[in-house]
Amino acid sequence: xxxxxxxxxxxxxxxxxxxxxxxxxxxxxxxxxxxxxxxxxxxxxxxxxxxxxxxxxxxxxxxxxxxxxxxxxxxxxxxxxxxxxxxxxxxxxxxxxxxxxxxxxxxxxxxxxxxxxxxxxxxxxxxxxxxxxxxxxxxxxxxxxxxxxxxxxxxxxxxxxxxxxxxxxxxxxx
Numbered sequence: 478x479x480x481x482x483x484x485x486x487x488x489x490x491x492x493x494x495x496x497x498x499x500x501x502x503x504x505x506x507x508x509x510x511x512x513x514x515x516x517x518x519x520x521x522x523x524x525x526x527x528x529x530x531x532x533x534x535x536x537x538x539x540x541x542x543x544x545x546x547x548x549x550x551x552x553x554x555x556x557x558x559x560x561x562x563x564x565x566x567x568x569x570x571x572x573x574x575x576x577x578x579x580x581x582x583x584x585x586x587x588x589x590x591x592x593x594x595x596x597x598x599x600x601x602x603x604x605x606x607x608x609x610x611x612x613x614x615x616x617x618x619x620x621x622x623x624x625x626x627x628x629x630x631x632x633x634x635x636x637x638x639x640x641x642x643x644x645x646x647x648x649x650x651x
Contacts, residue, residue, distance in 0.1 A: 529558035
C-alpha cells in the first residue's frame with residue numbers, strides 16, 4: 478500500500494512526509510518506545526488519510542499501552558479505510574472481547590473471516606469465545622471449518638471440537 482507524500486514539519490524544522498513518519502514510528506515501536514511510536518503513527522495518519530496500515534499499527538501500539546478505547550478507534554479507522562482488512566477486524570474483535578463486549582467481538586471475528594475465510598486465528602478465537610458462552614453447536618461449526626483448513630491450530634481445534642461434542646451429548650441427556 479503506497480503512502481502519500483504529504484509533508485509536515487519535523488522537530489528540527491525540516492519537512493517530513495508520511496513515509497518518514499511511519500518508518501520512524503516502526504523503528505520506535507521495535508525499540509520498545511511506544512510513546513514515541515504512537516506520536517509518529519498519529520502524525521503519519523494525519524498526513525496520509527488513505528493508508529489503512531497506519532491506523533492499524535497505531536491501534537496495536539495503543540493496545541500495547543493498555544488504551545483499549547483508543548485502540549478500538551484506530552482499528553475502526555483502519556477498517557473505514559479498507560473494509561476488507563481482516564487483521565483490523567480481528568484486532569477489533571480482540572479488543573471488544575477484552576472489554577467484555579462479546580457479541581460485538583463475535584461480530585468482528587465473523588467479519589474478519591468473511592473477508593478471509595481461512596484465517597485460522599479468527600476461527601479459533603471465535604470458537605473459544607462461543608465455548609465460553611456455552612454455545613457449543615456454533616463453536617463446533619467453526620472448529621470443523623478450522624480443522625478443514627489444516628492450518629496450525631487444527632490439532633487443537635480437533636481437541637476442542639471433541640469437547641464441544643461431549644458437552645452437546647451431556648446437554649442432550651439432561
